[in-house]
Every structure is written in C-alpha cells, then in structure tokens.
Amino acid sequence: MSHQVDWAGWLQRWDEQQAGYLPDREEQFQLMLEIVERLAGPPARFVDLACGPGSISARATRRFPQTEITGLDLDPFLLEIARQTTASAQVRFAEADLRTPGWDAVLGDGQVDAVCSATALHWLDPADLEAVAQTLGRRIRPGGVFLNADTMRLGPDEVPRLDALTVELRDEIWASSHAGGVEDWQTWWDAAAAEPAFAELLAEREQRFANRWRGREITLTDAVQSFRKAGFTEVAVLGQVADKHLFAAIR
Ligand SMILES: C[S@@+](CC[C@H](N)C(=O)[O-])C[C@H]1O[C@@H](n2cnc3c(N)ncnc32)[C@H](O)[C@@H]1O
Numbered sequence: 001m002s003h004q005v006d007w008a009g010w011l012q013r014w015d016e017q018q019a020g021y022l023p024d025r026e027e028q029f030q031l032m033l034e035i036v037e038r039l040a041g042p043p044a045r046f047v048d049l050a051c052g053p054g055s056i057s058a059r060a061t062r063r064f065p066q067t068e069i070t071g072l073d074l075d076p077f078l079l080e081i082a083r084q085t086t087a088s089a090q091v092r093f094a095e096a097d098l099r100t101p102g103w104d105a106v107l108g109d110g111q112v113d114a115v116c117s118a119t120a121l122h123w124l125d126p127a128d129l130e131a132v133a134q135t136l137g138r139r140i141r142p143g144g145v146f147l148n149a150d151t152m153r154l155g156p157d158e159v160p161r162l163d164a165l166t167v168e169l170r171d172e173i174w175a176s177s178h179a180g181g182v183e184d185w186q187t188w189w190d191a192a193a194a195e196p197a198f199a200e201l202l203a204e205r206e207q208r209f210a211n212r213w214r215g216r217e218i219t220l221t222d223a224v225q226s227f228r229k230a231g232f233t234e235v236a237v238l239g240q241v242a243d244k245h246l247f248a249a250i251r
Contacts, residue, residue, distance in 0.1 A: 005197050007084035011053050014081070017188040018055070020177035022119055023241050028149045029056055029118070031246070033063045035238070036114040039145045039250060043067050043113035047139075050074075050120030054082030054093060060116075061088050070107060072096040074208050077192070077201035097208070099128045104135050111141040121223075122151040125215040130226040137230030140251040146227065148247045155219040169242035223247055 019025040033056075036043060042064055048057040051071030060069050069091040073079050082093045094106040098121075115136055121129060136146055151170070154163040178184050192198050220237070223245075227235045232249035239246035 005084075005195070007081055010192070011058075011081055011085045013183065013188060013191075014053050014078075015055065017183045017185060018119065020182035020184065021174060022149065022244060023173055025118075028239075028246060029059050031239075032056070032116050032118075032147045032149065033060060035147060035248065036116065036145055037063075039248075040113045040143060043144075045110070045112040045114075046070070047072065047107065047112050047115040049115050049117035050098065050123070051082060051093065052078045052120070054086040054091075056116050056118060057082065057091050057093070058086040061086060061091055065090065068092075070094060070112075072098075072103070072106060074098070076204045076208070077198060080201055098124060098132050101131065104139050107139065111144070112139055113141060113144045114147070115140060115145075116147045118149045120150065121148055122218055123212070124218060126218050126222045126226075127215070129218050129222055130229070133223075133226035133230040133232075137227075137232065137251065142251055144251045146232065146249040146251070148223070149244065150247070151243050152220040152223055152245045152247065153217050153243055155221055158219065158221060163243075166243040170244070173242060220245060220247075 022028060036046070044067065046060055046064065046067045046069045048054065048060065048069065048071040051057050051073045052075065054071050057069050057071040060067065067090060071082055071091065071093045073093070074095060074097045076095070079093050079095065096103040096106050121132070124132065140146060154166055156163045193202060224235050227249040232251050234250040236248055237245045238248050
C-alpha cells in the first residue's frame, strides 16, 4: 500500500487543514518546544499525546535529535501517516486510548520529561481529562512539563457572556480560514475516504471511535483544577486566542 500513497502529501494537507483551526499553529508548536527546553532542559523522554499523524513528534525530532519520543493516539489511520512520514530511530508511535485506565503502559517503565498535546484533549470529557491528568502526574518527573494547545471553553455556566464571545471569535477565525481557501476537517476526511488504499484503516478508525461520547465539553477551569489536583506545582495559561489556550503545567 505504501508505495502507492503520497504519505508526505497527506501529512502536509493535514497540517494545512489543521492550521485553519489553530491560528499560528506552526509558531505554537515551536513555542511549545522552546518552553519545554527552557523549563525542563532538552528532554531525555518526550511524549506527543494524541499525536494524530505525528505533528508535534516530527518537529520534536528536529529540535531534540537525542530525545526518545513517543507519539500516542487511538486512530490507526493517522498513526500510519505518522509512521510513514516520521520514521526515525528516536521516535515510536503507539496505540493508546486516553479514556482507558492504564493507557500509559505503552510508555514502558519510568518517567518522562515532557508531554505536549495539540487540538486533541477537547475530545475527552471532564472525568477523562481528570484521569489523564492523574496519570500524567505520576508519569511526568518532578520539574517536568505538560503543555497543551487546545480549545478550552471559558465555561457557559461560569462566564456565559465571555464564553459566548470567545466561541464567536473562534467561529470567525474558522470561517475566515475556510473563506480564504483552507480545507476544512470534513473535506479532508472525505478525501481520505475516497482513497481505496485507506479503506481498512478508516473502517478500524470508525469502530474505535464509535463510542466517542462526551458528557460535557471541558473548560479551562476543568483543566486547571485537574492538573492542580494531580500534583502539578504551577498551572497557568501562557497564551490565548479566542477559546484556544496554550496551557502549561509544571510537575
Ligand atoms: C485534531 S487531531 C490533532 C492531532 C495532532 N495533535 C495535531 O495537532 O495534528 C485530534 C487527535 O486526538 C486523537 N484522540 C481523540 N480521542 C483520543 C483518545 N481517547 N485516545 C487517544 N487519542 C485520541 C484523535 O485520534 C486525533 O488524532
């Protein structure tokens, strides 16, 4: 299958599609790696949580050539893109469902220095996020760091007008990206579905996400409380555009 498919092209198309949702996505990724290095030093072990096609992992291999990198995700199709495009002895892509206790077994023994994630943890509900934070609290070494660039609502119950404002601003950013010709999420997936070589992986994907259920969308407060409760000593937002936050926590 791999000889027929332009894997690098699919990754590039993914990156372009995702950039429509996360303003300054490339800069955000570079900033995250910079923050990791400043807070925790060049990491010995680094995790790209819900890595998709390896977006952060690929950049981390270039920035930290000595680092052992693990990218985790549940989607077999996106993981295949990751494996096909970021093949390097220092990086490994593994399957894990962040909603399942013990998902971190794929990391093997010991702690890690840094965990980064982007536009993914909003797929979890608040209880799952809390469990993930607890796991990361055990898995990230003291002084290590967790960074997440993602949608975190301000909370329709907590600050209804401010929450609505950030969603409105977010929707305008998305609309402007798509009006400017950036491909949207659905179009990317429809194109993938039209590629016969992907049929098996996409069927498996559908099965794995069949029970994707979210009780309630996570809020910034959920994230702050979960990571404090999990033993992180400093938890703060380092950047915000509309409902997208660059969230940081030091273990
Ligand atoms: C929008 S993509 C972002 C991927 C990548 N971080 C990026 O920025 O390009 C969201 C990712 O979260 C993953 N994901 C969602 N729920 C998950 C779960 N329960 N366990 C593992 N991965 C999950 C999806 O499979 C998908 O790859």
